[in-house]
Each structure stands twice: as C-alpha cells, then as structure tokens.
Amino acid sequence: MKVPISWIKDFVDIEISIEELARQLTMAGLEVEEINFVGLPMPGGKVEIHSSDEQRQETKITGLEWDPDKIVVGAILEVMPHPNADRLVLCRLDDGEQEHIALTGAPNLFDFKGKGPLDSAIKVAYAREGARIFDGHQSGQVLTTLKRAKIRGVDSYSMACSEKELGISDDHEGVIILAEDATVGIPLVDYMGDAVLDIAITPNIARDANIVGVAREIAALTGKELHPLDLDTPMGGPPIEGRVTLEIKKPKLNPRFVLGLIEDIEIRPGPYEIQRRLHLAGMRPINNIVDATNYAMLEIGEPLHAFDYDVLVERANGNAPAIYTRTAESGERLTTLDEVEHILDDFTVLVCDSAGALSIAGVMGGAESEVNGQTRNVLLEGAAWHFTNIRRTLSAQRMSSEAAYRFSRGVHPALAEAGVRRGLELMRLWSGGIVSQGLVDNYPQPPVDPTVEFTTGDVKRWLGIDLGVDQIKDLLSRLEFSVQVQGDQLSVKSPDHRLDIGDGIVGVADIMEEIARIYGYDLIPETRLSDSLPPQHGNLRLEIAETTRDQLVNLGLQEVISHRLTASDNEARHKPPSEQVDQDYLEISNPITSDRNVLRQSLLASLLEVAERNARVARRLAFFELGEVFFPQPDQMLPLEQLKLVILLGGVREQTYWQPGDSSVMDFYDLKGLVEILLSGLKVGSTKFLTAEHPSFHPGKCAKIFIEDEVIGICGEIHPLVKANYDLPDDPVLAAELDFDKIFTHVPDRYIVEPIPVFPPVLEDLAFIVDESTQVQEIMELIQEAGGDAVAEIALFDVYRGGQAGDGKKSLAFSLKYQKPDRTMTDEEVSQIRQKIVKHLGQKCGAILRT
C-alpha cells in the first residue's frame, strides 16, 4: 500500500524524519518496503538516490528531491504559437522573479494558444535552468539537468513540468496545472513536496490498508494525537426517504448496506491536489465523482460504489429504485464493467434492482448503471460483506479490484456509514452537488466488538514483562481500545474499525500482540528458558542416519540431495525399455512443469540422474543419497514414505595424477567392499551377498544383500540397457539400493570389543581347486565350519584359472590365521585342524588341496 506523507499529515503530526518513521512502522509490523521521495529532501543531502548508492539504507530509498531554488510555482501569462513548429507553443511565464519564455509541447496548453494575455494565469510547476528532473521522453526514471539549447530556432532553458518529470507518476500527457491560488515563486517542494511509503500489508493488519489506519498506528507509536475526520456533511437537499428502497436477503453475507444521494452534480476533473495524491497512492484519477469514491476508500478503508441514480430510476420505470442484495442462482450470468461475462455460483452475492443484477457485491459493478460524463445525480453505496465469501467469489471468478482487496480482508461494518458520509462530502466539495438529507441504512447484523479480559499477570505470562495497569491502558488507548481497569484486571473493548480481535483466550493473544507492538519489541528483554526441560526422547533413527552419512563420507563418497518431484517417464529410465510398466504414482494435480509432476519412487533413478549430470565433469563418480520415496497406499489417504539409501560408483578408482597409479575403473567388488564396510561400521549382525536378479542390474553381476536372514537391499552393475537410457560413459556404473528402515532395526544399541590377543597366531596359506561354479562364500563358510573357533581369520588372496587348475576349475588361495585366546597353538593342533578342513571341503564340494 502506497501512503503519501502529506495525506498522513492530515491526521497526525510527524516530528521525526521519514526514515525514522519508516523504521518505527517496520518494527511495529507495518513493513516499509520502500520510501519514494517525490520532492521532499532526501537523506544524506542527496538530490537523488538510485539503487547503486554506497550508503547504508535500512529502507530502500528512491525518488527525486526538488531543488527549492530551481523548481518553483510559476504562472503562465500567455500561450503563444511557436514560429517554426505547430506542435510546440511558447509560454510567457512569471517565476516570481522575472518573466521567461518556456517552450512546451503539452497538449493541455494548446487551448490557450494565441488568445493573448490570459485573464487568470495558469499556475504550473516551473523548472529553472540547471534543475535536476526526470527525462520525460525516456521510459522509466532517467535523470537529466535542464540546459540551455535552441529548439527550432528558439532559445530554451527551462520548462513547465509534467508529473513524470517530477517523479509523481508516469504521466507525460501534459504539464501539471496547479490550483489557481498557488503562490507564484515559492519553492514547489514547499507547495507539494511529498514522500510515499510503500507498506506491506499482512493479513492481520488489513485494518491499516488506508491512510487513517496508518496515521492511527503512527499516532500510537509516536505518542501523538490522531486528528479525527469530520464526518458531518451539509445535507441541503430533500430527504432521501422515498427516493430509494433497500432490502438485504442474506444478512450473514451482507451485514450492512448504506445509501446516500447527491443531486445536481457536474462531472469534471477533481482538484489537482487530489489527483496528485491518488496518483501517488497508485490510482488513476478519473473524474470528481469517481475520484471521491476512490479517495474516501483510500482514506478510511471503505470501498464505495457510485450509481447513476437516473439510470436506476429509468430501470424502475420512473419509480423509486428498489435495491436489494441476494445470492446468485447457480449458473446465473452477469457482465461486469470490464466487459467480462461471469457465470456465478450460489454463494456469490449480487446487488440488484427490480430490473436485475447491478453488480457483484464488493467486487465490481456492471456497465449500465456506472457514473458517466452525463451523470447528474449519484446514489452512493457503502456496504459490509462477509470477507470469506468475497474470497471464495474472487477465487471462483478469478477477479480482483481495489474494493475486493479490502472487502476480502475484512472491513468493519461501522465504516460503511463513515465511508458514505465521507464520499458524499467529497462529491459535494468537488462537484457542486447538493446532498439529500439522511441516509438509507439497513444494518441487520451489527457485530459485537469483542471485550477481552485479562490481568497484568497474563502480560507477564505471555510477554515476560511487568507492566502496570496504567501503562497497559495507555498503550491500548492509543489504538482506540476502550479500557476498563479493576485492580490488576483489565477489560478491553475492541474499537469499531477492526475485525482482527478474537474472543476469549484468542482475544488475549491478539491483545498481547498489540501491547508488545506499541510497547516495542525492542524493549522486551532477552531471557533464557527457565521452564523445566522436557522428558528426553532422542531420535535414534536420525542419529543412525547421520552416522551412515558420516561413514559414507569417510569412505570417499559425495552426499547429494535430489528433487523429490520428478516425471514418471523420466524415472522409468532406471529400468530397461521392456521392463518399463506403468506405475501407480502420487501425482501432483497442479504441477508447475510437466517434468516435476509425480513424487519419486526410485532413489536409484535420482542417483543415475546425478551421475548423468556429472559424467562429463568428473572421471570418478562416487555419490550417495539418503532420502524418501513415496508410494500410494490403497484405501489410505496418505502414502507410504520410505527412507532409502542409494550408493552409486563409476569411473576410475583413484583420481589420476602425474605419476601412473591405479587408474583402472571400478567394478562390482569396489561397491561390495563399500557396502560391507558401511554395514560393519554400523555394527549390524552378519551380512551376506547372494546372487540375485533385478531389472536395473546386469543379470550376472547383481546381489541381494542380507543382514542375518533379512534382505535389506540390492546391489550390482547397472544393466547395459538401463545405462543406455542415460548419457553416461562406457565404464561400468555400480549401485546399491538399501532399505534404511530395515538396516536401522539391525543396528544394536551397543556392541562389545574383543581383547587384544596375548598369544601369537599361527599363519598358514591353503589353496583349493574347486569347480568354476563354486562360490567363494561357500568355501569360506565350510572352512569356518570345520575349523571352528581356532580359525580366527580367513582371507582370499588369489584366484587362479587354467594351467594346473584344469578345465572348468579354479584355484582359490586363502590365508588362514589360527589363534586361541588362552595359549599358543602347537604345530600338531594346527595340523589336525588343517586335516579336518581339507577333509570337510573334499566331502562337501569336492575341493582338492593344492600342494
């Protein structure tokens, strides 16, 4: 909301700098996003500030300062034709010191061309030679300095300015024509210098989306008096009674409706000062009547609607118009003045007369009954509407308007009457009309302004500060709450301009906020929690997740975090084309883009995308992600959210450098080693890997991962047909997908460590020749089985095929460590165990000891 300081000053005196005012408003929740100087001196002695300045500004500052010596009120005494140009005129102009000839192309001066000396001078904003103003011919705000030049043979060094040139608006259609009583020669900044605060209005301060609202906050914050608006308007006309009737069909949706009548008006432009304020507040001046409705709305927050009274009478066949409000029939149609036809819902409220619907209540009127250039008599509407219903209407009709902005945030019904009175008075002042006596006021549901009861103890309990009743009373009275005090008990009634104070304990919270705001958040001390510590629960799952991250980082992997929204065909790439069946996804009904319209189901797919993205910039790919995947659950509202862990490897084992090292590419066993050490680091029970099949993996290079006897994941080399779906280099890509919540259940609370052995081990190497199909895991299990406790370690150190091993056979060499915790083993003992092992292996899988 744009708030001109000059307008605020109609209601409250401001004795602090504009920047300090902005700071105080911001601290109190009326965040000033920008100060736009329109004439008034700018901070730091700058003539203009643009966003590249080096100085600290707590609030963003823009705009233009009007030099008091160079920009003044001028008077055009005569408009003369330009000797060499039809589209330019020469103005003989008095700047209070001397006469000048100023050149202009302003169309609003052409009517005066060649009429000789004017009867009454035209007052303008005159910029002398050397003045800094904005260039009217460039888009946006570009500074320029007026310099002497010859234009079509005539000397030019100064000008009468447009609003654009002075930074008031982007209007460059003509020069500003000031009120006739403006004093010639005085600095323009003294006449109408201004600054505009751009305030962000959050929903809870909707009451402040108007000049009086902001002025009230300033008065409360700075301890000044708020000058009330005089709502007494001379009503010199005949009574309104009998000229219009009014009925409200749904009082809940339309708690109040007020009508006033003004006759014999003349439609003409509003006074320049009003036009200027409307422009600064971001609205376009139209004519005196429309400007009056907008001005009153901006000033006190009540949107008004002006009807052409004679059109209504005509619609009523010469009778008194019968205005009523009702909800629309579902499917009813209405064309609003923006020429859009609306198909209405059964909750949309309409303002109607006997001939039909006139407007969508609180949002927008129809074209027929709108005020126009011929309008003589105006019926003025000020009403109250249920704000949630207006919101529903706006979202159903996809409409917006200044009126709807306010009504959809809540306007107190008391303002309906105030608005109509203010609107009629402004119309009277600016149009010469006569206001009919009295108002038609239908007020079936006056709201009960809540009264909130609390004690000084409550203030302490909520805010942590000790305030006396008098201090609290003072703070709240500044915001026009009426406060009753009894002992330490306060009874506070909400004023009739706001709807944000609740009942009961909610009201207490609302009042606490008001006390804190006006007291000053700054002044509330900082204390440490003194409340007792809650019972401690810990979060074991998160702790183990963090340990897992640490382990994987220690193993040289880069953690990634991916988008959880994807597209089904994108995710399908993690399977070969023949396996890509339609999955039942959680689908977004309102996606922003079609490539993120479902929640992911495969973390592996996310990691393959990460690999694809980095394949061209990194020769070693080593990533992991711990994150959720989402599956719909039949007959349940909410999906299953599973925490998965995916590890992905690919490319060279070590980074290459200047000395030839191990630049071979990673394979299945690199991945397996990583998974093994991760799981052993998590101290889960025994793990094993068994041959498995999975569409994403190479059929011969894939394993299920077990902890104890539970499958907790799968790993392997990515299937060549899957790899082909991604832009990846030739090297194998390895991945493991683990179910974190299953791993989590296997992580023990604690684990024990073995003592350091006191007695030396006996070391021995044994090689066996076995069938090619025999798996190493099996041999190792058989060795352990036969050897028992005495075999402390078994390590495979060589695999050899062909030659002595024979066709279809392989030789597996193991180094064994025999060890007892209580004594040194003898050669004889070891030899006996060895014989047992050899025999067992021979029986179970036909393994032959190589000698």
Add this chain to the structure above:
Amino acid sequence: MLNQLEEIEQAALVALDEVEDEQAMEQWRVANLGRSSPLMAVFDQMRDLPKDERPAIGRRSNEVKQKLEKKHSEKADLINQLALQKSLETERLDVTMPGRPVSLGRLHPITTTMRQIYRIFAEMGFQIYQSRDVETDEYNFQLLNFPPHHPAREMQDSFYIAGHYEEDNPVLLRTHTSPGQIHKMREHSAINPKDPPEIRIILPGMCYRHEQISARAESQFTQVEGLAVGKQITFSDLKGTLSDFNKRMFGQNVRSRFRASHFPFTEPSAEVDIECFVCGGEGCPVCKRTGWLEILGCGMVHPIVLQNGGYDPNIYTGFAFGMGPERITMLRHRVEDIRYFWANDVRFLEQF
C-alpha cells in the same frame, strides 16, 4: 715380526687415507682386517713362534688390530656423514608439483548447515522430531489456524495430490514442517491429557511450495522449525533463545532485531533480522545495503494451535520459530543461485 706389524700398520693407515666412499671402505676392511689380511696372517703365525716371543708379538698384534679397528670406525663415520651431507645436498624435490589426490567424501552443504542448527539447539535442550512430507490440509493448514479461504494461505501456495479426497481436506505436500508441531503435541497430550509434558523440539525436513523456480526460489526447500511448550515460556524467552542461537550460528557479536510480523499459527509474531555479518551493518550488496539480514520467523504459539495440540492455552504458553537452511547457507557462502542445491553438480558440491 714386530717390524712386520709396523709395516702392516703403516700400510693400512696410508691406504685408509685414500678411502673415500663406502665401497672402498669395505674393501679396505676386508684387505686389512678381514680373514685373509696380513694382520690376521700374523695372528695365524703366532703359534709357530718361540714361546718367549709370543707375548710381545701378541700384545703388539692386538694393539695394531685395535688401532686399525678404531681408525676404521672413525673413517666409516666420517664417510657416512659425508654421504648424508651429499645426499642432503643433491636430493631436491619440486615441492610445487601437485600432491597426490585423495578422494575425499563430503556432506551436502545443507546437511552441514542442518547439523550446525541441530547442535546449537541440542545444547539448549531441543530434541529433533521428524514427520512426513505428504500431509492433509487439516494438518498443514486448518489445525495451524489457517481456516479455508484464509488470506494467509495465499502466502503458501501448495502442491496438491491428485485423487478423490474430501473437498475441505485435500492431500498436499507440506508447505512447512509445522504439521509436526501438531503431531508432536498430540502424541504427548494423548499420553497424559490432563497434564501433558513440556515440549522442546526442532522439526527439520523437506517442504514444498508452488512457486516458479528461479535463482531465488525453489519449489522444494528444507526448513527447520522449533517448538517450545510449557507452563512458563514467554516472548522474552523466545527473544533470548533466538538471539543466543544467532550468536552461535553467525558470530558472537552479531546483533538480532525482532520486528512485528504475522503468521497465522503464532501471536505475537516476529521476523528476526541479524546485523549483516558480511559488512557488520555498514551496508553491502549481501544485505542489499540495509545492514540487516532476514533470518527467522517466530512467535508465541497461537492459543488455537495449542488447543488443537491438546494443550490448554490458559495454562500453557509456547513459542515457535522457523528458518531456511538454504538461505543461511547462501548468505554464509555467498551462493547466488538457490537451484544449485538440488542440482548436485560436483563443481558446486566440492567447494564445501
């Protein structure tokens, strides 16, 4: 014989002078002290000597042997020293050559920031509570005092899940981690409805908003919220707690500023700014020359929210706050583009 010993000694010492390296040293030792050296021959011949000559020859032989051994040892030390010196003089590395690369793993920067937040709040007694990404409108909005059609909903546009849900309770992606506040309060109050225990938690997690993705906005983002509920928790406690947090997170001297704001689920509400840690409040591009950085939103838990969680607002008060780890990370490391975080380009990730 004695003369012979004299000659052996002289010859050996002369030869020793010629020795210059380890190899020659060893040759000298073999030649003069080895099994077949002249000196050893003298020892060998000893038993053939007349008995009365033996003591003198024997004594002298031993003297010569000891002397040569001593000289050998001295010379050997000297040669070693020279060799060391020579090697120290000649072995020169190009220390400017690159070190052998180690493949280092790294956490995602958001994980790192999250952990810093966890750690600081853990020390103040806040435990970590996580809840689901996909929520109902009821938990994401209604129970948090955002009624249907409430204007505050416009500040949080949601992604909705397609499906047949009740009209007033659609399923959506949570727009904040606040639904966890209700979950946690209800878990507690279900156990002991009359006198539910105090709560002090932080709620980290992924959130989603229906926003056009740009350098400044992502449709997916992480959030860490906090919630403290008890019988004597005040707005001044909220100020103290967050001010302490800011000092720990951003620097011991950093000043915090609390200004009034609005969130439906807290009242009074505040935005928390810290004095810009880049320029110390002087004004710089990072703080857009305001001297302040917006870091947190917070407030006293709204009575309706307490009530919806099963806590009587006439007895309990509480505060809640929320912050964005991406924003904090961006400010601290001057990350210009929020899209970097989920794009997972190693050229970004490796800088952390």
